[in-house]
Amino acid sequence: MSLIKVGLVGIGAQMQENLLPSLLQMQDLRITAACDSNLDRALQIRRYLSDTPVFDNVPAMLDTMQLDAVIMAGPPQLHYEMGLLAMRKGVHVFVEKPPCATLEELETLIDAARHSKVVAGVGMNFKFARPVSQLREMTKAEEFGDILHIQLNHYANKPRAPLWGLDSTLRSFLLAQAIHTIDLAVTFGKGELQKVQSSVQRHDDALIVKVEMAFSSGATASLLAGTTFPYFEFDMKLVSSSSTLVELDNLWNITLHEPEHATRPTGAAKRWRGAWQPGPLDSGYERSGYHGELHQFFEAMRKPQRYEADFASLLPTYHVIEEICANDAAAQGKQNIQSKIRTGIESLSL
Amino acid sequence: MSLIKVGLVGIGAQMQENLLPSLLQMQDLRITAACDSNLDRALQIRRYLSDTPVFDNVPAMLDTMQLDAVIMAGPPQLHYEMGLLAMRKGVHVFVEKPPCATLEELETLIDAARHSKVVAGVGMNFKFARPVSQLREMTKAEEFGDILHIQLNHYANKPRAPLWGLDSTLRSFLLAQAIHTIDLAVTFGKGELQKVQSSVQRHDDALIVKVEMAFSSGATASLLAGTTFPYFEFDMKLVSSSSTLVELDNLWNITLHEPEHATRPTGAAKRWRGAWQPGPLDSGYERSGYHGELHQFFEAMRKPQRYEADFASLLPTYHVIEEICANDAAAQGKQNIQSKIRTGIESLSL
Amino acid sequence: MSLIKVGLVGIGAQMQENLLPSLLQMQDLRITAACDSNLDRALQIRRYLSDTPVFDNVPAMLDTMQLDAVIMAGPPQLHYEMGLLAMRKGVHVFVEKPPCATLEELETLIDAARHSKVVAGVGMNFKFARPVSQLREMTKAEEFGDILHIQLNHYANKPRAPLWGLDSTLRSFLLAQAIHTIDLAVTFGKGELQKVQSSVQRHDDALIVKVEMAFSSGATASLLAGTTFPYFEFDMKLVSSSSTLVELDNLWNITLHEPEHATRPTGAAKRWRGAWQPGPLDSGYERSGYHGELHQFFEAMRKPQRYEADFASLLPTYHVIEEICANDAAAQGKQNIQSKIRTGIESLSL
Amino acid sequence: MSLIKVGLVGIGAQMQENLLPSLLQMQDLRITAACDSNLDRALQIRRYLSDTPVFDNVPAMLDTMQLDAVIMAGPPQLHYEMGLLAMRKGVHVFVEKPPCATLEELETLIDAARHSKVVAGVGMNFKFARPVSQLREMTKAEEFGDILHIQLNHYANKPRAPLWGLDSTLRSFLLAQAIHTIDLAVTFGKGELQKVQSSVQRHDDALIVKVEMAFSSGATASLLAGTTFPYFEFDMKLVSSSSTLVELDNLWNITLHEPEHATRPTGAAKRWRGAWQPGPLDSGYERSGYHGELHQFFEAMRKPQRYEADFASLLPTYHVIEEICANDAAAQGKQNIQSKIRTGIESLSL
Structure with missing residues (x-):
């Protein structure tokens, strides 16, 4: 494998x-x-590389071409399904974030990677x-010294509506954006993630999400993330x-106070x-990390060795995401009950 | 009262x-x-103002001189006791922070101010x-628009041991330092303080304190404060x-993103x-606010009107301080019980 | 002279x-x-200090009061004339910048200070x-190491017209503003000022002045100053x-690259x-240097010793100012001649 | 020419x-x-692009391949000689800076470009x-409004010795480094370059170069450049x-004061x-401009139209460079004469 043969999937903005x-x-x-459900878009690869074979579906590409690896940049459903397919066929897999929509799906991806023995991972460029x-x-x-605390601020202005056919703007935001900063918390937090607390504020269609994490190393992390920013x-800060x-x-810029x-x-x-x-x-x-994430992926294929941003590395991050969503659902449930009670009281008082 | 006559108490560094x-x-x-328990220090006033009468105790000064107001910069016990005395004598009172050591004492000060009808308050220069x-x-x-969230970071490197004869470094730090940033959270949070969550990390004799606050306005505030900084x-940030x-x-410097x-x-x-x-x-x-805090205090005396940083304005701040201390005591209690249990188990396992 | 007795002259904004x-x-x-040609303004001192004697002319004040020093903040004519008078009477003199309008006047002040043996100097707060x-x-x-080059940028937005009855906006700007940064060039340049080159650009009533200086130490300095800024x-930068x-x-803020x-x-x-x-x-x-300039002035009186910002220290600075004005007059002269010649040619060509 | 065929010359660090x-x-x-006098280096192209023909001399490459354009990154002698050759053969030419060592050579390049009618230019990425x-x-x-003044600071730490076989460190520095910032002065100065003043300071093998420029637009520019920096x-600043x-x-970062x-x-x-x-x-x-300089070069080929950074655009920049070198030679000559005179006097005084 001195010359790695790569197939691209999803020839949109992030890919190009x-x-x-x-x-x-x-x-x-x-x-x-190159492969894209929109064949015209797949053909755009030829502006860079003449005569590259193009496909409008991944199974056809995998069957036709001898590929060492596929690099995908599409919706999480694509990453998940075609990631599973490629791994089953023994092809190394690199997908943009998010690799999938839920922790359950991530666990399936982890399992598949383990069984297939390919190098597989996610574009965690931060x-x-x-x-x-x-x-x-x-x-x-x-x-x-030891990291005692990590503070992360993630200022975003979208999404303001659910992405990828999901029904939750919150989950979409966490998967599309906050996944990076949660992953940084996990990276610097070290040890096992032991505790997650979270709360979500809503203003119109915008969100503010606050998360507190604690790790077995003794380190804690706070994340402020949201879509209310311009x-x-x-x-980020490390203490x-x-x-x-x-x-x-x-x-x-880095500033170091000592x-x-x-x-x-x-x-x-x-x-x-x-x-x-x-x-x-x-x-x-x-x-920006786009070179590093890919470079280390191919290094892992060549050695071979574990890829640092493999699916398993995202387990704590998805645990945090599920926890945030569950906490928010519980909080909204409580609120609904309270407003029902209030409505009931108001009805009574008529 | 066109010319306000002021007596100074505590002629140390902050005063000078x-x-x-x-x-x-x-x-x-x-x-x-001018008054200082150390008369030599009181006498230092004469380097600025010739012939100023000096005292080594506040009651003597209050009895001897016709003062409109006293300005105190000493330990909280002094502020509390001599503040009460001055108010009882109808003298306006301005004390450096902290005005006292506990919420209970603050309530006593608030009561006394209400009964005495003087203007009284605290040097909340921030x-x-x-x-x-x-x-x-x-x-x-x-x-x-409306403030949705306030983030405050307060980087300190002391105290590393209890101050003023108190038995808690945590309480000392909150009263000496974090009082300012908690007060800013309350100032920008608006409405009633509805919820406080807090946790304390310890490393050697240094502390990291994290506080989450929620206000009836819908705003929330996060504070990171501690003594682990250089x-x-x-x-601070407002969203x-x-x-x-x-x-x-x-x-x-102020930066405004819109x-x-x-x-x-x-x-x-x-x-x-x-x-x-x-x-x-x-x-x-x-x-730095030292001029503004005093200027508005004297303005309140002159009009007369409420002083913005009066004792009552610090009620939510002291509630937060008490809550942090109580939460920490509870957490330490739990830990002690756990380590006892663990010790027990270890004994058993022997 | 353990207690220094000071008279103030010019009770305007800078003084107050x-x-x-x-x-x-x-x-x-x-x-x-306190003294001010406008007695009402002089009386404003009593809002700070009761019963202070006030005057509407300096000679009367000097004759009436036993003063160790006068501090003046007025137009250069006042500083010059009353500075001379006070020195002649053996009173130490501190004047705001500019001390006078020309190099010739500065030399007179230097002479007077030398003869009177008082401490005398200028408020070079930078x-x-x-x-x-x-x-x-x-x-x-x-x-x-050794300073090789000094770069100074002085961004001002005034004066746009002559000050103090002078007939030159350029000289007014140099005396009111650029005097500070020229003085910094001299301060860091070290050694003797050996060479000055300058040019002036005009846009409407605004100026841009560029000055190159060379010192016997081998250091050079560049100054960009002007009134075209918001x-x-x-x-400043030191190489x-x-x-x-x-x-x-x-x-x-200071940044040090090494x-x-x-x-x-x-x-x-x-x-x-x-x-x-x-x-x-x-x-x-x-x-901001207002404390330091006065503190060192009184220290010089007490020791006694040379005051660092004495009149003589400004000699190179006034040389630079005269040079800039002379160069500009020469350049404008040349331009006038050229435009006369051009007009002549145009007349001829009719 | 929908698909542009490009040959690379000089496969070193800047190219790769x-x-x-x-x-x-x-x-x-x-x-x-791809072409490099070191064929091993030329062969490195195949790590990116399989089977690319490689050459160890430009004439062979130009004769063998049908190229639309050559992109060169080598010493100025290469740019100059092979640039002339390629233009004579009707091949479009893009060379890294500096395109040549002297104004005279630049004029030859300008002539050649005019006669050959190819698009030719220099990588002025700034x-x-x-x-x-x-x-x-x-x-x-x-x-x-109109630009009145441009201030440029160019902090470099090399070269400390002549480059490319030239005999002047000053000329090497100007061609290798300051060419960019002089070009920016010309770009923003607008109109014709009317006046250049310059001086050079030396400290050990390091240089500080100061240049003042004036343009027919009325704008002036100051450049501080040198090799004494870390x-x-x-x-840069625009007034x-x-x-x-x-x-x-x-x-x-850009800051705009208004x-x-x-x-x-x-x-x-x-x-x-x-x-x-x-x-x-x-x-x-x-x-960083590497994309823009090439993108606009190829756009100019496609339209066709003038390339903004063509050889002729560098005429004022090379005039400035020659002026700086000549001024410095004159200054050093004068100094030599002076030291000879001094030596003479010393001899006499023996």
């Missing part, structure tokens, strides 16, 4: 803007087929983003046992902090 | 660095006495800080129903935001 | 907002007289501002022989830099 | 990291040959960088006749400014 460009610049990899990698490296240093932005606070702003920070001319002095920013010509797909 | 300079630059106000005033003004504008800093997010960084933000040459365009920062020569005590 | 509050919080100093002091300290460290802001670049933004910058958890790593910002409660008049 | 990835994601374009495009758009708006960064100041920090800036909840209020930053997932080669 982020995954395809990342794949094209990878060494020893060839895109040998986890592979360069500044997040820097943070992960940094938190491994003894001088950083545009997508993101920040450690060595009185160090590190902030990441929008996958761009008790004794020094420059050469000032020596250690109060209120000095370390700040990092990317170079002015920083380009490509490494900072 | 912030309150005294603010008082000296106020019009139609005279400092006519609430009067200029950028906080700007935020308060901003949130009144119809275009801002130096004191602070930030509104008009998809506006406003951030305050350290009582310095769905449609425009400059003259660009028109409304995505990812533009409004940013405010103080002028380079911004000086004095207005930005 | 910055100098008076700074003076009031100084130890062992008393304001014993030079005494806390972050500027930090920079000065920093640049003394061996690790900083509001007053300021920044050193150790490949260090330090930036000061608006008397607030070849090897480290944090404890990352070690030395590329693109990390040191950043400093003032604490959230930073208050008073130290950051 | 920036140009090749940008080319691979362009529609209707095929890389059909000019095509997305935030620079935003600035160019912004400055076209009537509300922006790492490459960049910033306009409408009292607007716009800053670009490192091809990342006299009346408003947010919805605050209305127009002082010291508010507009700030823009890229989204957290901003990826690819558009922000």
